[in-house]
Amino acid sequence: MIRRALRPLCLALLIAPLSACGTLGSLFAERFTFEGELPADFALRAQAHYYVTESNCPGLVSRSQLTKSFETEFQPEPHSYRFAIPASYRIGICQARLGRVALYIKGKHGEKEWQQTYDNGELRVVEELPEGFTSFLPDGTLRRRAVCTWWFQKSHAISRVGEIEKILNCTGAGAYLLNQELGGKTVRLDFVLNPEEEPSRHDTWIQFPEGWKPCLPKPGWQRCQNPPLFQTFKMNGQECTVYPNCTE
Structure with missing residues (x-):
């Protein structure tokens, strides 16, 4: 009975718009968990970038279908984040695979708009790990730690000449991930704030x-x-x- 019920659905999907097939494909996407801790007054945006594996697919898939964004908001106390990121999914007849996850680490040192800034990081999906990098542990986790430091300077902006402004600098904000190992795994990247600020x-x-x-x-x-x-x-x-x- 289940097979008979699914057969009309599959036939309908073959003639339905590609967006409908893409929605169904996303339900069965192979995912991994990206999680960690953020300091107070920090936020994180992770933008996953995908590519299609079939040579006849680029004209059938829009750029917006090949990116997915995940975001957490600023909070006044230390807080955690957790995103379920697809490692691969189907868009109609096309297979999309994860190439990288761009990280935008956002911090603020005041309530004004110019007192917010960010630094970049990246999770890069590779076929082979570069020398010196490790893969997932037997429990399915990969743990990394990024240290963020505020660099202060005197502003040269006309509206606030001489005012203290800060640049965010985060080291270790990334990892290499083996594409054949991603499904069902957990990547943990904790961000810690260096208590010692430095001149820019x-x-x-x-x-x-x-x-x-x-x-x-x-x-x-x-x-x-x-x-x-x-x-x-x-x-x-x-x-x-x-x-x-x-x-x-």
């Missing part, structure tokens, strides 16, 4: 026990004069001499 450019601020002081650059250069001469900066509407405490 070497030799533009000098560190003292009370904090960092910005120095005047050499004429025509960005680096500090020698001996250094120091300047002020703005932070939260105040004129400051040392970062992050503003005053010494």
